[in-house]
Amino acid sequence: MAGTGVFTEIVDGDQVYKYYADGEWKKSASGKSVSIVNPTTRKPQYKVQGGATRIAKLTCVIRFHCGSIFFIAFFRLVDWVFGTACTQEEVNKVMEAAKAAQKLWARTPLWKRAEHLHKAAAILKEHKAPIAECLVKEIAKPAKDAVTEVVRSGDLVSYTAEEGVRILGEGKLLVSDSFPGNERSKYCLSSKVPLGVVLAIPPFNYPVNLAVSKIAPALIAGNSLVLKPPTQGAVAALHMIQCFHLAGFPKGLISCVTGKGSEIGDFLTMHPGVNCISFTGGDTGIAISKKAGMIPLQMELGGKDACIVLEDADLDLVASNIVKGGYSYSGQRCTAVKVVLVMESVADAIVEKVKATMAKLSVGSPEDDCDITPVVSESSANFIEGLVKDAKEKGATFCQEYQREGNLIWPLLLDHVRPDMRIAWEEPFGPVLPVIRISSVEEGIHHCNASNFGLQGCVFTRDINKAILISDAMETGTVQINSAPARGPDHFPFQGLKDSGIGSQGITNSINMMTKIKSTVINLPSPSYTMG
Numbered sequence: 347m348a349g350t351g352v353f354t355e356i357v358d359g360d361q362v363y364k365y366y367a368d369g370e371w372k373k374s375a376s377g378k379s380v381s382i383v384n385p386t387t388r389k390p391q392y393k394v395q396g397g398a399t400r401i402a403k404l405t406c407v408i409r410f411h412c413g414s415i416f417f418i419a420f421f422r423l424v425d426w427v428f429g430t431a432c433t434q435e436e437v438n439k440v441m442e443a444a445k446a447a448q449k450l451w452a453r454t455p456l457w458k459r460a461e462h463l464h465k466a467a468a469i470l471k472e473h474k475a476p477i478a479e480c481l482v483k484e485i486a487k488p489a490k491d492a493v494t495e496v497v498r499s500g501d502l503v504s505y506t507a508e509e510g511v512r513i514l515g516e517g518k519l520l521v522s523d524s525f526p527g528n529e530r531s532k533y534c535l536s537s538k539v540p541l542g543v544v545l546a547i548p549p550f551n552y553p554v555n556l557a558v559s560k561i562a563p564a565l566i567a568g569n570s571l572v573l574k575p576p577t578q579g580a581v582a583a584l585h586m587i588q589c590f591h592l593a594g595f596p597k598g599l600i601s602c603v604t605g606k607g608s609e610i611g612d613f614l615t616m617h618p619g620v621n622c623i624s625f626t627g628g629d630t631g632i633a634i635s636k637k638a639g640m641i642p643l644q645m646e647l648g649g650k651d652a653c654i655v656l657e658d659a660d661l662d663l664v665a666s667n668i669v670k671g672g673y674s675y676s677g678q679r680c681t682a683v684k685v686v687l688v689m690e691s692v693a694d695a696i697v698e699k700v701k702a703t704m705a706k707l708s709v710g711s712p713e714d715d716c717d718i719t720p721v722v723s724e725s726s727a728n729f730i731e732g733l734v735k736d737a738k739e740k741g742a743t744f745c746q747e748y749q750r751e752g753n754l755i756w757p758l759l760l761d762h763v764r765p766d767m768r769i770a771w772e773e774p775f776g777p778v779l780p781v782i783r784i785s786s787v788e789e790g791i792h793h794c795n796a797s798n799f800g801l802q803g804c805v806f807t808r809d810i811n812k813a814i815l816i817s818d819a820m821e822t823g824t825v826q827i828n829s830a831p832a833r834g835p836d837h838f839p840f841q842g843l844k845d846s847g848i849g850s851q852g853i854t855n856s857i858n859m860m861t862k863i864k865s866t867v868i869n870l871p872s873p874s875y876t877m878g
């Protein structure tokens with residue numbers, strides 16, 4: 347059970363989860379806590395260190411009632427000065443400890459770093475049940491998917507350890523005589539060295555998996571790591587961190603500070619002690635990339651993944667992929683199918699097949715492992731409802747009746763969506779999927795490329811030549827042929843173009859991204875040619 351057994355020390359007597367710094371679980375001097383609301387019951391479930399002060403709450407009231415930018419800015423400033431999440435002093439200490447620990451860790455043999463990671467992976471998997479329980483309660487992830495997230499995370503950590511040993515164990519030797527005008531008198535040895543302190547900020551929908559996808563590459567490459575988990579999902583992340591603690595990593599190497607991103611985020615992302623930021627989330631990432639200093643950034647942001655369906659597609663395969671891709675975890679995946687662009691001649695058939703498959707989806711609580719569960723927050727449900735209302739007003743065809751109870755929204759397919767509707771472009775992050783009927787492949791590609799996002803896309807056709815041409819024309823980081831978009835397997839490259847991100851994830855790419863190249867050049871007194 348969460349917070350018990352090996353996890354007892356991570357929670358205090360008042361049932362507030364502690365933050366993790368310098369190898370210890372601590373209570374913040376802020377003396378405040380933030381409640382994590384269970385999306386299903388809509389009641390407070392857990393508490394973590396940090397939290398909104400009265401002033402922050404007042405800020406919201408004033409924003410609501412008068413909306414004055416001046417008042418908002420003033421109260422935000424007051425709020426910032428008085429501090430609400432883990433305090434700035436605590437963050438400073440975390441950064442100092444991370445810097446010191448990193449110097450020693452970088453001198454730890456690679457195979458030993460890998461051993462630690464393998465140990466953490468095994469502990470993580472051993473404790474999958476309490477961590478999955480947190481995912482169910484904090485983010486309403488269906489019970490089986492919650493367990494899968496933890497197991498997948500353990501596998502990711504182990505694979506990263508193995509991959510790190512392989513790719514970091516290799517360097518390059520360059521010789522000078524390949525460049526015009528040079529003799530073979532210089533040998534350049536280049537290898538990958540750590541960046542320093544990596545700041546990891548994952549989103550609510552994979553608080554464990556998208557945390558370890560940053561933690562493991564950072565650590566195997568010899569960096570230290572500071573995690574700011576999403577508030578919704580923080581308790582699952584703190585349990586995961588305890589697994590790393592139990593694996594015996596040196597003090598200060600890994601830290602986890604909690605508190606609302608809106609309050610603690612700027613201080614963290616602009617902290618001079620941070621040498622790299624790996625962020626996954628929404629538009630916040632765009633703002634961070636403008637504020638962060640001259641450090642490497644890995645940004646995985648939103649998406650509006652298009653599914654282009656040609657006349658010759660296997661329609662049953664298309665329908666099952668649209669339902670899986672559009673509605674898994676209630677559409678709260680950056681890689682969810684977010685718009686279907688189907689050729690008019692097969693549109694009726696596809697819509698009927700999708701409707702029939704959707705009718706089999708169970709709707710209810712994550713504890714019952716339902717397919718469709720409540721979305722993460724009331725504000726998210728309200729946002730989704732706004733998109734649905736807009737589509738209704740503008741004449742979309744509702745394939746099912748719109749239903750909502752609290753944060754639970756029944757899966758909805760909207761047919762005959764047109765480009766003037768918000769749902770054609772915006773990311774609902776919920777179980778609502780628009781269908782746009784197209785009369786040519788070019789029209790589909792044009793819609794896909796007109797989006798400000800460019801994460802993934804997919805195309806369904808039996809003609810591989812057409813599929814390749816379409817894939818090449820789509821401005822997205824990945825195109826799936828005959829399958830719905832997906833990030834995994836986790837060693838595949840994963841990247842977004844345009845507003846969907848900077849850099850590339852995937853185990854190998856993340857390890858490389860969290861290192862820099864260091865060269866040592868040996869200058870010989872006279873040219874030397876092998877076997878010469």
Ligand SMILES: NC(=O)C1=CN([C@@H]2O[C@H](COP(=O)(O)OP(=O)(O)OC[C@H]3O[C@@H](n4cnc5c(N)ncnc54)[C@H](OP(=O)(O)O)[C@@H]3O)[C@@H](O)[C@H]2O)C=CC1
Pocket residue numbers: 547548549550551574575576577578605606607608609610611612615626627628629630631634646647648649679680773775801842846
């Ligand atoms: N491309 C990808 O791989 C993925 C993209 N996403 C995108 O993320 C969005 C939904 O996730 P969501 O968690 O709501 O995204 P957010 O961008 O709201 O939050 C992501 C993380 O950033 C933190 N944060 C918030 N404000 C700041 C700040 N000013 N500075 C630093 N950190 C901050 C959040 O903390 P807190 O929770 O405390 O606010 C959270 O940990 C969708 O747009 C989705 O498409 C989601 C998953 C994967």
Ligand SMILES: O=C(O)C(O)COP(=O)(O)O
Pocket residue numbers: 551552556678679680681831832833834
């Ligand atoms: O966070 C997300 O939404 C992803 O990175 C998608 O992961 P998935 O394709 O494995 O669900």
